[in-house]
Structures are given as structure tokens and as C-alpha cells.
Amino acid sequence: MNERLKNLRESLNISQETLGEKINVTRSHISSIEKGKRSLTDRIIADICREFNVNEDWLRNGTQPMFIEPDTFSLDEYVKQKGATDFELEIIKAFFEMDPEIRKAATEQFKASLLSKLANTNELAATKKESFEDYKKKELEAYALELEAESKGEISSASEKLKDA
Numbered sequence: 001m002n003e004r005l006k007n008l009r010e011s012l013n014i015s016q017e018t019l020g021e022k023i024n025v026t027r028s029h030i031s032s033i034e035k036g037k038r039s040l041t042d043r044i045i046a047d048i049c050r051e052f053n054v055n056e057d058w059l060r061n062g063t064q065p066m067f068i069e070p071d072t073f074s075l076d077e078y079v080k081q082k083g084a085t086d087f088e089l090e091i092i093k094a095f096f097e098m099d100p101e102i103r104k105a106a107t108e109q110f111k112a113s114l115l116s117k118l119a120n121t122n123e124l125a126a127t128k129k130e131s132f133e134d135y136k137k138k139e140l141e142a143y144a145l146e147l148e149a150e151s152k153g154e155i156s157s158a159s160e161k162l163k164d165a
Contacts, residue, residue, distance in 0.1 A: 004059055005048070006034040008066065012052060013083040023047035053077065 009019050009030075016030040023044055032038040040048075040059075049056045049068075057063040079089050095103060 001040050001060060002034055002036045004062060005030075005040065008048070008052070008054060008059070009034075011066065012081060014080075019048075022051045 009016065012019075014022075015027075016034070017027040020027045020030045024047070025044065029038065033040055033044075045056060045059055048054055048059060053068050055063070055065055055068050058066045075092065076089060079092060084092075095106070098106070
């Protein structure tokens with residue numbers, strides 16, 4: 001059970017302190033449980049299962065699945081499982097409490113900003129590719145000039161001539 005508690009905490013992407021706060025125990029208590037110095041009590045198991053929708057059979061015995069699918073969707077739980085901070089969750093909640101017209105304008109602004117950033121990223125990638133293609137072309141031209149110079153018995157480097165051009 002101790003290892004499963006650690007696996008659960010890591011899959012939820014939360015610290016020992018955060019887990020402890022949610023189930024009313026200290027960080028050091030969680031650490032002791034994870035290290036096998038303390039056992040999980042029935043109360044702690046019940047609190048963990050309630051707080052995080054954990055399958056009690058998984059926590060006690062390792063029987064899959066780890067989580068119980070709730071009957072209703074919880075945005076709070078979803079974003080927490082995805083690693084959102086409390087502040088990010090508050091931003092999301094505040095967004096949905098806004099006037100619908102303001103929300104629509106904010107969404108359009110975000111969309112425009114996101115599309116602009118994506119376009120810039122794509123342009124940068126294209127520029128890098130073009131730059132490499134130009135570089136490759138110049139190198140091939142320089143090499144061809146050097147081969148031609150060698151065949152004529154000239155000693156000067158054609159690549160130096162190309163750089164001066």
C-alpha cells in the first residue's frame with residue numbers, strides 16, 4: 001500500500017504536503033507512510049479515496065483501476081489531475097463567471113494570440129529550413145568550383161572566391 005500511495009501522489013502530480021493537507025495529516029506523516037515506517041489507517045484510506053476518487057480496492061490490494069470514474073464531471077478534479085495550480089483553477093472559474101460578451105471577446109483575443117504565435121513558429125521553422133537549403137546550395141557551388149579549379153590545375157580555393165562574391 002505504501003508504494004501505491006506514492007504512485008498515486010505522483011500520478012496526481014501533487015506534493016506530499018498537498019496530499020497531507022487534503023487528508024488532514026502532515027507532510028512528514030505522508031513521507032513515513034511512503035517509506036513504510038507507518039501504515040495507512042482506515043481513516044486515511046477513506047479520506048484518500050473520497051478526495052481523489054481512488055478505487056479503495058486498488059489502494060489496499062492493487063486491483064485496477066486506480067481511479068473510480070465519478071458519475072459527474074468535475075472540472076476542479078480534471079484540471080488538478082492535469083497538474084493545474086490552484087491559481088490556474090481560480091482563473092478558469094473566474095473566466096466562467098464573466099459576462100458572456102466579455103468571455104467571448106477574451107476567447108477571440110486568446111484565439112488570435114494563439115494563432116499568431118503558431119504562425120510565427122511555422123514561419124521560423126520555414127526560415128530555418130530555407131536558410132539550410134541556401135547554405136547547402138552555396139556549399140555545393142563552392143565545392144563544384146574547387147573541383148573545377150583542381151581539374152585545371154589552379155591552386156586557389158574556389159570557396160574563397162565565393163565568399164568574396
